[in-house]
Structures are given as C-alpha cells and as structure tokens.
Amino acid sequence: MQMAIQLRNIYKSFNSTVALKDFSYNFKKTKTSVLIGPSGCGKSSLLRLIAGLIQSDSGTLEIDENPLPDINLQSFRKRIRYVIQDGGLFPHLTAKENVSLVADYLGWDNDKVSKRIIELTNLTKFPTDGLNRYPAELSGGQKQRVSLMRALMLNAEFLLLDEPLGALDPLIRYELQIDLKNIFGELKKTVVMVTHDLNEAVFFADEIILMKEGSIIQTGTIDDFIKFPADPFVTRFVNAQLGQIKNIGKE
Amino acid sequence: MLSKLLLIVILITIPVLSQEDPKLKVGSKKFTENVILGEIITQLALNDNLNVSYVRDLGGTRILWNALLNKEIDIYPEYTGTIMEEIFADENIERSNLESRLNALNIGITKPLGFNNTYAIGMLRELADSLGIKNISDLRRFPNLKFGFTNEFIDRNDGWPGLKNKYQLPQKDVNGLDHDLAYRGLESGSVDVIDFYSTDAEIEYYNLKVLIDDLKYFTEYKCVIIYRKELETLYPDFITSITRLEGSISESQMVKMNLDVKINGESEERTASKFIESRFSINSNFEDNNFVDRLYYNTKEHLFLVLISLTGAIIISIPLGIIAYKKKKLGKVILGFTGVIQTIPSLAILVFMIPLLGIGSWPAISALFLYSLLPIVRNTFLGLEDIATSIKESAIVLGLSPLAILKKIELPLASRSILAGIKTSAVINVGTATLGALIGAGGYGQPILTGIRLDKVSLILEGAIPAAILALLVQWLFDLSEKLIVPRGLRI
Numbered sequence: 001m002q003m004a005i006q007l008r009n010i011y012k013s014f015n016s017t018v019a020l021k022d023f024s025y026n027f028k029k030t031k032t033s034v035l036i037g038p039s040g041c042g043k044s045s046l047l048r049l050i051a052g053l054i055q056s057d058s059g060t061l062e063i064d065e066n067p068l069p070d071i072n073l074q075s076f077r078k079r080i081r082y083v084i085q086d087g088g089l090f091p092h093l094t095a096k097e098n099v100s101l102v103a104d105y106l107g108w109d110n111d112k113v114s115k116r117i118i119e120l121t122n123l124t125k126f127p128t129d130g131l132n133r134y135p136a137e138l139s140g141g142q143k144q145r146v147s148l149m150r151a152l153m154l155n156a157e158f159l160l161l162d163e164p165l166g167a168l169d170p171l172i173r174y175e176l177q178i179d180l181k182n183i184f185g186e187l188k189k190t191v192v193m194v195t196h197d198l199n200e201a202v203f204f205a206d207e208i209i210l211m212k213e214g215s216i217i218q219t220g221t222i223d224d225f226i227k228f229p230a231d232p233f234v235t236r237f238v239n240a241q242l243g244q245i246k247n248i249g250k251e
Numbered sequence: 252m253l254s255k256l257l258l259i260v261i262l263i264t265i266p267v268l269s270q271e272d273p274k275l276k277v278g279s280k281k282f283t284e285n286v287i288l289g290e291i292i293t294q295l296a297l298n299d300n301l302n303v304s305y306v307r308d309l310g311g312t313r314i315l316w317n318a319l320l321n322k323e324i325d326i327y328p329e330y331t332g333t334i335m336e337e338i339f340a341d342e343n344i345e346r347s348n349l350e351s352r353l354n355a356l357n358i359g360i361t362k363p364l365g366f367n368n369t370y371a372i373g374m375l376r377e378l379a380d381s382l383g384i385k386n387i388s389d390l391r392r393f394p395n396l397k398f399g400f401t402n403e404f405i406d407r408n409d410g411w412p413g414l415k416n417k418y419q420l421p422q423k424d425v426n427g428l429d430h431d432l433a434y435r436g437l438e439s440g441s442v443d444v445i446d447f448y449s450t451d452a453e454i455e456y457y458n459l460k461v462l463i464d465d466l467k468y469f470t471e472y473k474c475v476i477i478y479r480k481e482l483e484t485l486y487p488d489f490i491t492s493i494t495r496l497e498g499s500i501s502e503s504q505m506v507k508m509n510l511d512v513k514i515n516g517e518s519e520e521r522t523a524s525k526f527i528e529s530r531f532s533i534n535s536n537f538e539d540n541n542f543v544d545r546l547y548y549n550t551k552e553h554l555f556l557v558l559i560s561l562t563g564a565i566i567i568s569i570p571l572g573i574i575a576y577k578k579k580k581l582g583k584v585i586l587g588f589t590g591v592i593q594t595i596p597s598l599a600i601l602v603f604m605i606p607l608l609g610i611g612s613w614p615a616i617s618a619l620f621l622y623s624l625l626p627i628v629r630n631t632f633l634g635l636e637d638i639a640t641s642i643k644e645s646a647i648v649l650g651l652s653p654l655a656i657l658k659k660i661e662l663p664l665a666s667r668s669i670l671a672g673i674k675t676s677a678v679i680n681v682g683t684a685t686l687g688a689l690i691g692a693g694g695y696g697q698p699i700l701t702g703i704r705l706d707k708v709s710l711i712l713e714g715a716i717p718a719a720i721l722a723l724l725v726q727w728l729f730d731l732s733e734k735l736i737v738p739r740g741l742r743i
Contacts, residue, residue, distance in 0.1 A: 048644075051644075051648050052647075052648070053644055053647065053648065077648060077650035078650050080648070081648070081649075082644075082645070084641050084644075086641060088641045088642055088645030089645075090642060090645070090646070090660055090664075091642075091664070091740050092660075092663045092664055092738035092739075092740040092741050093738075093740060094740065101649065101651075101659065102649050102651065105651060134743055136743040137743060
C-alpha cells in the first residue's frame with residue numbers, strides 16, 4: 001500500500017496545553033481515513049498541521065515520502081484542499097466565484113472554468129441556478145456542496161475535511177454523506193476526515209483512528225474496536241455512541 | 252472597489268485645484284479696523300489692475316509679521332507702537348530708526364496714515380463739557396470721579412499704574428470692568444471715566460469725549476502700511492497709490508468707518524470703497540458680493556481644504572492600516588501615533604503648522620490631513636482584523652499569495668469598515684475645516700470668524716449652516732457609495 005502522508009513523532013502544544021503527543025501515522029493513498037475522539041483530543045490540530053496552517057514543535061511530516069519542509073508548501077497546497085465545518089466560503093463572492101477563484105487566479109480561460117464548473121455541479125448535485133447566489137442566500141447543505149466544488153475544482157489529490165457535515169440537519173446530512181462517499185470513491189481521493197460522530201466515521205472510513213489527549217488509542221475498523229479494544233476507553237467510547245443509536249431505534 | 256472611491260474624489264478635486272495664483276497678497280489682522288484698511292489697500296491694488304488676493308482676519312501680529320517675512324503675504328496695515336514694542340521688543344528701537352531697521356529686513360514702510368490707535372481715556376461728552384475737562388491732567392481736579400477700566404488696562408504697566416503716576420491722579424474709586432459693561436456703566440452713571448482704544452466705533456456711538464494725553468503718556472500706535480520692499484520695483488504705481496494714504500485718515504474718520512462696519516452693519520468692502528471714492532475720487536466699481544457669490548466662493552475654498560486633505564488621508568491611511576494589520580508590532584506604533592495626533596486639539600494642530608508651513612490653505616490642509624488619519628487607519632486595521640479566522644485560513648489553504656488574499660478577500664471583506672472610517676474622517680474634516688479661516692485658509696470659517704468679530708449672528712450662520720449641510724451631504728454621499736463599493740454579498 002502506497003503511503004500518502006506520513007507523520008512521525010509529532011509533538012504540538014499551544015502555550016501549556018498539549019495538542020499532539022508523539023503522534024505517528026501513515027495515511028494511505030486513495031483511502032478515506034477518519035480521525036475521531038472526544039473534543040480536545042487533537043484531531044483538528046492534526047488536520048490543520050497537515051494543511052500547513054500550524055507547524056509542529058517536533059517530529060516529521062512527509063508527503064509522498066518527501067519531508068514537508070523540503071517540498072514547497074505553496075506547490076503542496078495546490079494538491080491539497082481543506083474544507084471546514086461552515087464551509088469557509090467567502091461571503092462577498094457568489095457560489096461560482098468562490099469555486100472559480102483559484103482557477104481565475106491561475107489564469108484559466110473562461111471556457112475551461114465554465115466547463116469544469118458544470119462537471120462539478122453534476123458531481124455534487126448542486127443546482128446550477130444557485131451558482132450566482134451569495135453564500136448568505138444558500139442553505140447549509142448547498143454551502144457545503146459549493147465548498148466541496150471549490151475543493152475539487154483543481155482536482156487536488158488530498159482532501160482534508162474538518163467536520164464537513166457537522167452543521168447540517170439530519171436529513172440533508174444523510175443525503176450529503178451518501179453523495180460525498182460516492183464522490184470519494186469515484187475520484188479516488190486520499191481523504192482525511194475529522195468527525196466526533198462514530199456512525200459517520202463507520203460510514204466513511206476505510207480506517208478509523210481513535211484519538212485521546214493527543215495520541216492514538218487504536219486504529220482499524222469498527223469491528224476491530226468492538227472485538228479487540230486496545231483500551232477500556234475504546235469500549236466506553238464505542239458503547240456511548242453506538243448505544244445512542246440503539247436507544248433511538250427503540251423509540 | 253476603493254480605487255473607484257478615490258477616482259471620484261480626485262475627479263471632484265481637479266477643478267477646485269486649478270485656481271489661479273494671485274500676484275499680490277494683502278493681509279490683515281483679526282479686528283475690524285485692520286480688516287477695513289486691508290480692504291482699502293486691496294481696492295487700490297485692483298484699481299491699479301493688479302491681480303490681488305486678500306487674506307483677512309488672519310490673526311495676531313506674529314502671524315502677520317512672519318507671513319510677511321516668509322513672502323506669504325506682501326503687505327498689511329500695522330501700528331508703530333506694535334512694531335517697536337512687540338515685533339522688535341528686545342531691541343529698544345528709536346522711532347527715527349524704525350524705517351532703516353525694517354529696510355534691513357527688506358520691508359518697506361509708509362509714513363503714518365494719520366490716526367493714532369492707542370489707549371485713550373474718555374468720558375461722556377456732556378459730563379466732560381459741563382465740568383470743563385479737556386485733558387487728562389484736568390482729571391486731577393475731580394477726585395470723586397468714578398473710574399471703570401478694563402482689567403487688562405488696570406494690570407498693564409503702561410496702563411493705569413503708570414498713568415496714575417505720571418498725572419498724579421488722586422482717584423481711589425477704580426473698578427475693573429468688562430469693556431461692554433463699561434459702556435453701559437457710562438450710560439447709567441455708575442462709571443464716569445473709562446479706557447478704550449482711540450479709534451473704537453463706540454466713541455462716536457456713545458458720543459464720548461477723548462481726553463487729550465497732554466503729558467504724552469501713552470505710546471503712539473500710529474497706523475502705517477508695511478510691505479515687502481520688492482513691491483517698489485515690481486509695482487511702483489501701486490506703491491505710489493499706497494503712499495497717497497499717508498496722512499489721509501484722521502481719528503474721527505477711522506472711528507466713523509469702524510462705526511459703519513461694527514454698529515451699522517455695513518460690509519468692510521462697502522466702507523472701504525466709500526472712503527476711496529470720497530478721498531481720491533476713485534470709483535472702485537465696488538459691488539457688494541451677494542449671498543450666492545459668497546456662498547459659492549466659501550464652498551469652493553472649503554471643498555478645496557476637505558477634498559485635498561481627505562484624499563491624502565485615504566491614500567496614506569489605508570496602507571498604514573494594512574501594515575498595522577500585517578505587522579502587529581509596527582501596528583501598535585502606527586495606531587499609537589495616529590491616536591496621539593487625534594488627542595491634540597484641532598486648533599493646536601493648526602497653530603503648530605504655521606511655523607512649518609506658514610499661513611494659508613496648505614498648513615490647514617496638512618492639519619486636516621493629520622486629523623483624518625486615525626479613523627481610516629483604525630477602521631482599516633479593525634476591518635481586516637475582524638475577518639473570521641476560518642475565512643482567512645480558507646484563503647491561505649487555497650494557495651493564494653498574500654497579496655492576492657489581500658486584494659481579493661481581505662480588502663473587499665473589510666471595505667464596509669474602511670468606508671465607515673473614511674466617512675467619519677470626512678464628517679470630522681468638514682467641521683474642523685471651519686477653523687482653517689484662522690490661519691487664512693478661507694472656507695466656511697471665514698464668515699463665522701467675521702460674524703464673531705462683528706457680533707453678527709447672520710454672518711455666523713452663513714458659515715455654520717452650509718458647514719452643517721455639507722457634513723450631512725458628505726454622510727449621505729458615503730451612504731450612497733456604500734452600495735457601489737461594498738460587495739453585494741456583504742449587504743444581504
């Protein structure tokens with residue numbers, strides 16, 4: 001299996017709070033890896049670190065076996081896209097302008113941009129009449145679809161998604177989950193996703209990484225977690241979340 | 252976006268800027284008599300077909316004198332006593348050496364115009380005549396007369412203490428009074444003898460008798476005209492015209508002219524024109540500026556001050572605000588510095604500008620410019636600072652260069668805040684610019700200043716109301732331009 005993103009012995013703290021402690025992991029190419037754990041476990045910090053928004057205190061980060069400080073951060077950024085919970089759309093630009101911003105910046109001609117946007121609206125099932133609307137005029141689900149189009153516009157290999165569906169109501173969330181999973185599979189993207197919802201993790205993940213206090217507790221599939229828990233915490237975490245589902249099912 | 256705004260401002264500014272530079276610049280001090288005399292000089296220059304501008308109500312002696320030395324004005328009316336006691340206070344100059352002392356500085360001086368505007372002592376003519384009082388020394392015979400002097404006169408060495416000594420005056424009942432109260436006291440009989448200046452309009456209005464200074468106690472303040480020596484070669488005809496004023500204005504004539512302006516509400520231009528006509532049979536073709544002309548002229552001057560200073564402030568402040576946002580340490584210095592400027596009273600900034608830039612529009616524009624910085628710098632800084640972290644990070648992760656992020660994301664998102672800062676600056680600027688008249692910059696402050704001097708509310712309103720309307724108009728224009736400049740997505 002080819003390694004896409006390799007992290008070794010990463011330490012990161014903010015003031016006196018430890019966010020990541022001796023974190024090592026290999027994210028595999030074309031797979032969807034889901035980081036999960038209680039709030040403050042360091043999962044978002046890890047994503048921001050890979051996105052280059054923060055630097056680690058120590059440890060190494062390699063992309064395709066090239067250490068990150070050696071490869072140009074700007075050129076890596078062209079291959080990576082980071083999508084956050086509220087989409088991070090620019091409120092002064094229309095949906096179309098948000099999606100085409102970087103392509104315009106890179107000097108793509110209009111035809112190429114328009115063609116690509118049509119492809120993306122089909123892929124993400126975004127209504128074309130919404131392209132000229134501003135983010136404030138879009139629903140939560142539509143915003144996330146625009147955000148996803150923006151992330152896919154340049155055909156980036158890596159997608160980093162931080163609670164991408166966290167702000168959506170359940171029905172829309174469910175539809176988008178299905179669409180997203182299809183897109184990831186179809187486009188063979190290397191995806192690292194952060195969520196606090198185990199069901200979502202199970203739905204998306206080729207591999208789940210359960211974190212606590214800046215370190216990995218266990219990696220694997222949900223079956224591994226249930227059958228071979230590495231720590232009593234794993235069982236408690238799984239029971240707490242899967243238990244909810246059972247309760248809801250009884251009602 | 253913002254460049255649109257700048258373009259609008261510049262387009263408005265160009266026609267205002269293209270004013271012709273006048274050749275001869277006349278100045279005057281901030282009191283009625285001097286303003287009338289400046290007007291007389293101006294009209295004589297016009298009669299000699301000179302291209303002339305008149306900066307009236309400029310301020311006190313120091314401002315006029317320095318302006319003359321710095322060639323910002325060419326000519327103004329002055330008083331011999333002031334030149335010797337104030338301008339050359341440290342030099343102990345003899346009256347006979349005055350001309351050569353001035354010539355050494357390339358300043359020319361006319362012979363006295365006639366009247367002497369000095370401290371004087373007087374009383375109601377009726378009372379003086381009935382007691383047979385003509386000279387100050389006659390007061391010695393009436394120890395029961397009640398004296399009411401201005402506080403300044405009582406305190407000054409060359410005022411009451413010296414006068415009492417010189418004339419051996421026995422009066423004990425001496426009260427310090429405000430000038431206006433003193434005149435009313437005379438009428439009601441609570442005061443018999445008061446001090447004033449020998450050409451005050453009130454002398455005629457209250458029918459006062461000016462007592463003769465028979466022991467020559469008071470310093471002479473004979474009115475003269477001083478000018479840059481260059482004028483003698485540049486405009487010999489004009490200097491000849493000016494010298495015709497020598498010995499031509501008596502005290503009673505000056506009192507009458509002051510009365511016409513201060514009490515009878517005649518314009519200085521009209522009074523000066525009447526004088527020239529009766530004295531030299533020169534028809535100065537003078538027509539009173541009507542209200543619309545004055546309003547147009549004042550508006551033009553006021554807009555000139557506001558537009559130039561505001562445009563400059565916008566061009567400088569937005570980059571300063573961006574630097575403050577990008578470099579936090581330097582930003583503290585920038586915000587601190589512009590903040591400190593804002594705490595200096597606007598009047599003080601104007602006065603600080605005089606030694607640096609002299610008088611006129613440019614020092615006023617510089618002061619207004621400094622005053623307009625903070626709101627724009629601060630709002631630019633805050634507007635950029637307040638952009639949500641998630642948006643800033645999204646822009647970074649998209650791989651845009653810092654410059655592209657600034658241009659395409661940050662500045663448009665901060666545009667509403669920046670525009671609000673510019674609006675605040677503009678409105679403050681319109682109001683503060685009225686102070687510019689104090690240093691000869693003209694504008695709506697000019698009628699306000701003259702109105703205060705003449706105690707004429709209608710004139711004060713002639714400046715105050717347009718200034719208020721302009722401020723409202725500016726506010727309205729900015730509200731309108733918000734639609735043009737702030738991206739539509741931010742207004743939903």
